[in-house]
Amino acid sequence: xxxxxxxxxxxxxxxxxxxxxxxxxxxxxxxxxxxxxxxxxxxxxxxxxxxxxxxxxxxxxxxxxxxxxxxxxxxxxxxxxxxxxxxxxxxxxxxxxxxxxxxxxxxxxxxxxxxxxxxxxxxxxxxxxxxxxxxxxxxxxxxxxxxxxxxxxxxxxxxxxxxxxxxxxxxxxxxxxxxxxxxxxxxxxxxxxxxxxxxxxxxxxxxxxxxxxxxxxxxxxxxxxxxxxxxxxxxxxxxxxxxxxxxxxxxxxxxxxxxxxxxxxxxxxxxxxxxxxxxxxxxxxxxxxxxxxxxxxxxxxxxxxxxxxxxxxxxxxxxxxxxxxxxxxxxxxxxxxxxxxxxxxxxxxxxxxxxxxxxxxxxxxxxxxxxxxxxxxxxxxxxxxxxxxxxxxx
Amino acid sequence: xxxxxxxxxxxxxxxxxxxxxxxxxxxxxxxxxxxxxxxxxxxxxxxxxxxxxxxxxxxxxxxxxxxxxxxxxxxxxxxxxxxxxxxxxxxxxxxxxxxxxxxxxxxxxxxxxxxxxxxxxxxxxxxxxxxxxxxxxxxxxxxxxxxxxxxxxxxxxxxxxxxxxxxxxxxxxxxxxxxxxxxxxxxxxxxxxxxxxxxxxxxxxxxxxxxxxxxxxxxxxxxxxxxxxxxxxxxxxxxxxxxxxxxxxxxxxxxxxxxxxxxxxxxxxxxxxxxxxx
Numbered sequence: 001x002x003x004x005x006x007x008x009x010x011x012x013x014x015x016x017x018x019x020x021x022x023x024x025x026x027x028x029x030x031x032x033x034x035x036x037x038x039x040x041x042x043x044x045x046x047x048x049x050x051x052x053x054x055x056x057x058x059x060x061x062x063x064x065x066x067x068x069x070x071x072x073x074x075x076x077x078x079x080x081x082x083x084x085x086x087x088x089x090x091x092x093x094x095x096x097x098x099x100x101x102x103x104x105x106x107x108x109x110x111x112x113x114x115x116x117x118x119x120x121x122x123x124x125x126x127x128x129x130x131x132x133x134x135x136x137x138x139x140x141x142x143x144x145x146x147x148x149x150x151x152x153x154x155x156x157x158x159x160x161x162x163x164x165x166x167x168x169x170x171x172x173x174x175x176x177x178x179x180x181x182x183x184x185x186x187x188x189x190x191x192x193x194x195x196x197x198x199x200x201x202x203x204x205x206x207x208x209x210x211x212x213x214x215x216x217x218x219x220x221x222x223x224x225x226x227x228x229x230x231x232x233x234x235x236x237x238x239x240x241x242x243x244x245x246x247x248x249x250x251x252x253x254x255x256x257x258x259x260x261x262x263x264x265x266x267x268x269x270x271x272x273x274x275x276x277x278x279x280x281x282x283x284x285x286x287x288x289x290x291x292x293x294x295x296x297x298x299x300x301x302x303x304x305x306x307x308x309x310x311x312x313x314x315x316x317x318x319x320x321x322x323x324x325x326x327x328x329x330x331x332x333x334x335x336x337x338x339x340x341x342x343x344x345x346x347x348x349x350x351x352x353x354x355x356x357x358x359x360x361x362x363x364x365x366x367x368x369x370x371x372x373x374x375x376x377x378x379x380x381x382x383x384x385x386x387x388x389x390x391x392x393x394x
Numbered sequence: 395x396x397x398x399x400x401x402x403x404x405x406x407x408x409x410x411x412x413x414x415x416x417x418x419x420x421x422x423x424x425x426x427x428x429x430x431x432x433x434x435x436x437x438x439x440x441x442x443x444x445x446x447x448x449x450x451x452x453x454x455x456x457x458x459x460x461x462x463x464x465x466x467x468x469x470x471x472x473x474x475x476x477x478x479x480x481x482x483x484x485x486x487x488x489x490x491x492x493x494x495x496x497x498x499x500x501x502x503x504x505x506x507x508x509x510x511x512x513x514x515x516x517x518x519x520x521x522x523x524x525x526x527x528x529x530x531x532x533x534x535x536x537x538x539x540x541x542x543x544x545x546x547x548x549x550x551x552x553x554x555x556x557x558x559x560x561x562x563x564x565x566x567x568x569x570x571x572x573x574x575x576x577x578x579x580x581x582x583x584x585x586x587x588x589x590x591x592x593x594x595x596x597x598x599x600x601x602x603x604x605x606x607x608x609x610x611x612x613x614x615x616x617x618x619x620x621x622x623x624x625x626x627x628x629x630x631x632x633x634x635x636x637x638x639x640x641x642x643x644x645x646x647x648x649x650x651x652x653x654x655x656x657x658x659x660x661x662x663x664x665x666x667x668x669x670x671x672x
Contacts, residue, residue, distance in 0.1 A: 015560065017564060019564050020564065023419065023421070023567075026419060027415050027418070027419055030418045030419065032411065032414060032415050032418060033411070038407075039407075039411060042407075042408040042411045042412070043411060043415060046411065046412050046415055046567050046568065046569060047415070047567065049568060050424070050560075050563035050564070050566065050568045051563070051568065052426060052570040055570065221476060222469075222472050222473055222476060224469055
């Protein structure tokens with residue numbers, strides 16, 4: 001049951017696994033939601049979605065599933081073909097004593113069944129009118145899943161339906177989605193993946209040598225010496241593409257930059273224009289005076305430094321591939337040579353690109369650099385950042 | 395066992411659903427939401443409503459997962475052995491029970507609050523996977539297996555400072571406490587100040603929701619700030635008239651709601667500009 005529902009959620013890229021699906025089934029088995037679309041909405045969200053940034057996707061998927069459900073007709077038709085006594089016994093089992101009395105008061109069970117059938121007819125007619133709002137989990141309305149028996153409660157549930165539909169159609173959580181937005185907090189979260197060791201936590205590790213030494217000095221009485229735990233050992237080199245085509249992305253890059261600054265103790269930042277050549281600079285205002293030779297960087301920093309390039313890689317193709325291709329100066333060696341050199345020197349190199357990845361094919365230089373980076377190019381979204389960080393820590 | 399809020403705590407229907415599902419299916423419930431929406435309160439009130447003890451485990455950046463299980467104090471054992479203390483022979487004298495152990499061995503299933511789990515290291519939630527799943531763990535020093543007598547009801551709160559690992563999330567139910575709408579807010583205030591003057595309250599709520607709409611505030615006032623502010627208004631006996639004239643000044647006793655210097659400055663500037671316009 002609810003397999004289609006689960007599939008819809010997956011299609012909308014909500015990361016839910018079999019485990020969450022089984023949770024939902026088991027919750028329904030325990031009658032946590034019963035014949036109420038509102039409750040079902042909250043219950044399934046509770047079970048399937050584990051982060052508020054997926055709420056919006058969930059709302060969309062939910063609306064999609066319950067609007068476009070095609071199986072409703074066949075369910076309703078099949079409901080008509082169910083033997084009466086079977087239905088009667090099912091309902092008797094399902095209703096409490098009080099409810100049965102209420103049914104009797106309304107003219108007995110037969111009357112209710114008649115009304116029920118009328119309602120079904122009515123609903124079918126309405127379908128043809130294009131209103132498919134009232135849907136169920138896409139399973140038999142008289143099974144034991146605890147949700148569908150609403151066949152009997154259709155008119156009770158309608159007002160709730162309306163309210164419930166509003167809940168997901170309002171799409172309250174739109175701004176929590178993470179595919180587009182790149183705020184400072186999100187970047188921080190992704191960058192933290194780079195941290196291998198805790199930064200805080202002073203005095204936690206036993207310094208064995210010092211302990212032995214001072215215990216001996218102490219005439220054999222134990223004297224424990226502790227040293228601060230290892231500090232964040234992640235070392236990073238950042239290269240920013242600055243000026244020209246990158247200008248629209250400068251703000252995003254500054255966010256990333258300010259977020260990164262607080263994360264690492266060993267972090268060096270350098271700027272380049274369009275492509276990496278034989279020199280870079282540390283201060284953008286004085287770029288023409290104080291340049292650092294790229295060769296020096298390659299020698300100075302050890303290979304366990306993680307290198308992150310941030311740039312759009314949009315330029316004329318020959319700026320990457322040809323000697324003398326740079327727009328600013330004569331370069332004796334091509335940009336591609338320098339990029340490869342960086343890759344050979346450092347273990348982990350990634351390129352973050354603010355251009356959305358579905359547009360990467362449009363630019364020749366971007367494709368070229370993508371190839372040089374051996375697919376270690378990631379879009380500058382939270383998801384892309386996370387992938388990049390995972391690549392760096394692998 | 396069903397939870398439907400308490401006298402002091404207004405739980406929306408979706409929150410009740412979340413809590414009841416977590417109780418029934420015995421899953422930890424992860425709660426997120428804006429600060430001040432009552433995440434920690436939930437655990438306290440839940441324990442009170444169910445009449446079970448509450449065990450609180452507040453997480454700091456230095457907290458390690460195993461501290462929740464137990465800690466073996468090897469240093470004091472070593473010291474004792476030098477002093478010839480008889481306790482030394484029994485290793486269990488040096489094992490300190492953690493909060494999880496406490497929760498596992500209680501007579502009643504307690505409510506275990508793991509507060510602000512995002513404060514800890516990234517690996518922290520991963521280290522608790524098995525314990526939360528099977529509700530058991532192994533004490534290596536005494537070769538003893540600790541199995542929960544009753545599965546505790548676990549409430550975990552997070553302020554979203556770090557992302558939690560997928561494997562951990564998969565084992566939890568997740569609920570995001572929305573900022574309450576006006577109706578719910580009214581209920582919350584009624585619960586805290588049943589005798590508050592009707593018109594004062596209505597005016598105060600308008601001011602409050604207006605204030606939340608002011609663009610550019612560093613920290614928007616939340617429920618707990620509203621409650622504080624009302625307390626001050628009541629104590630000060632501010633009459634609704636003063637509040638109504640909000641168009642040309644900033645609300646009285648604003649310090650309870652706006653806690654940031656820049657925000658106060660912003661408000662004053664806005665108030666000044668409205669006055670000039672008027």
